[in-house]
Amino acid sequence: MVNTYQLEVVESTNKKDKPLHDQVPFGTIFTDHMFTLEYEEGKGWHEPKIVPYGPITLDPAAMIFHYGQTVFEGMKAYRTEDGRVLLFRPEKNFERLNLSSERLSIPPVDEKAMLEYLTELIKLEKNWVPATQGTSLYIRPFIISTEANLAVAPAKAYKLMIILSPVGSYFTGGLTPVIIHVEDQFTRAVKGGTGMAKTAGNYSSGYQAQANAKKAGNADVLWLDGIEKKYIEEVGSMNIFFKINGEIVTPALNGSILNGITRTSIIELLGSWGISVAQRKVSVNEIYEAYEAGQLEEVFGTGTAAVISPVGELNWQGKKMVVNNHQIGELSQKLYDTITGIQTGKVEDPLGWTVEVK
Template sequence: MTMNIDVTYTKSLKPKPIADNIAFGKHFSDHMAVIDYSEEKGWYDPRIVPYEPITLDPAAMIFHYGQTVFEGLKAYRTEDDRILLFRPEKNFRRLNLSSDRISIPTIDEEFALSCLKKLLEIEKDWIPTAEGNSLYIRPFIFSTEPNLSLAPSKTYQFMIILSPVGSYYKEGIQPVGIHVEDEYTRAVRGGTGTAKTAGNYAAAYKAQEKATQEGYSQVLWLDGVEKKYIEEVGSMNVFFKINGEVITPELSGSILEGITRMSIIEMLKDWGVPVIERRISLEELYDAYDKGQVEEAFGTGTAAVISPVGELNWDGRKMIINNKQIGELSQKLYDTLTGIQTGKVADPYDWTVEVK
């Protein structure tokens, strides 16, 4: 894809949010990137335009059949005023994998990244400077054809919007309580669990409501067939340090392949920490806990990077992990990864991309 990116600047700039009070996903920058798709033209008309509402026909297929995918990544401002992205090529690769799963045409990944860089150049003043703050980036694709036939859409739009966000941890990293969900299912092998698509997240709301009512922050999901094997925690991948070895559920066809997950595994291997991807049952975890072998547990994802788990409630059987304190390994992973992302720590893996 070698097209030029047209730019239309807004005539009215928005006020920026106050650095100490930036709620997640509530504020949006002045411009957005847009590319259209049709069967006849393919992807065409890339442009950066003022952020504004979009108009769709009531019969647009996105409203009826949920044909949409999205990604989430961040831009960071370093102490020496550089702008860094963290492994953005992996996000656009995963966007295409998600698209392929639900019959959306794939997009040129390098060109999509070029659009993002151009947008960030224009919106660089929206990247927060305060400690722990960043600019959340949301690329997404949705079907636009007005048609109620049960078939893939013939037209789509790709967009990127930007949202400044505050530090995920306002008072430092605090281990969270987790409700083990044994009724509802997030995804099954052969379904859409490996795709970052809207329906996966809406399907999780009911279980999250139940967890919240019981005083827990997140849900631990089990496999959808036997309700036996651990899969994800909330919308994050999950890791357990058991008797010196780090275990994370293998990518079995129902688990999203997280960019943070991938990075954590690579770092652990580089540090010489035993790490294995395999199935782990709740029974095995509880047995290890009963023997005093569960040392740490944590979720990983773009928003929090590392979210320590302090308690698991499995049908009344409570597992208190590391006295509800963040573990030494979890803290080291968080400090190193966030340090790389913000340019405070050397990047030996060549993961960061500077926007110039």
């Protein structure tokens, strides 16, 4: 089903200056090279190439511009203190890429080959992986439908690319607890939709709600289920966890929530510490009741971009739930330190999550 060919590497002759990594805004600076792979019906995925980072050329009728058939991934490469470069569970990202592709009727890629291509790209761009605390090289694989055709149907041609961007902290305030608005008007996703896929349309559909939330002083929105507007799903770019009276709870994967790799890692890490996570339906009412009873001990988001983001306040229908007096919770801090420690090689990696780029 998937054809792989010899990787062609065209090295850039015009290398860019590297930014001061702790001053870089998220996702606006890109490295010297990018990876590209083409798909044509009958030929499969072919022509893997590493080429100088630069613009791409598409027909205005390319289906990506009209019907949104596209998927993406987000992952990171980290610099260790002794100068090595580590990836964090990268095989999970290519596995999820294929799951997203299935939902969007995009042909699957060879996950193993993708990991090899990514490794070659990172090797070439090793000097772009920043070393300052909290920084990393953000990796964005994505697939776009390129066939020029206005018929509403899956494309016969695609382009997969990987671009790299050195990044600082996702939230400019660093590990500062954020204020989150519980959204009960707009909907992100619903059963039978595309909520579990990393596809473009899921993101821009949230901009209106996010703008309203930001105007009211919130950093992001917490989405509720599309059917009853009652059950908690996820934050803009993160999954969410609650510590209620000592118990850790997170919404169960239900088809409309993204299966976050940081989410899974948190659950597995807590498990290795003997702490189980209840994955179940969590209603916003339950959270409010826990808050009123003084049992809402910690709330935190998890995601590749932010890793762990403590939530200091939830706003829901005019009611304010202040969490842990706007301070980072003990568990949130420990999880952050451990996950980022594993990612950067500072602490042991007992679960074998990191892959060194040699």
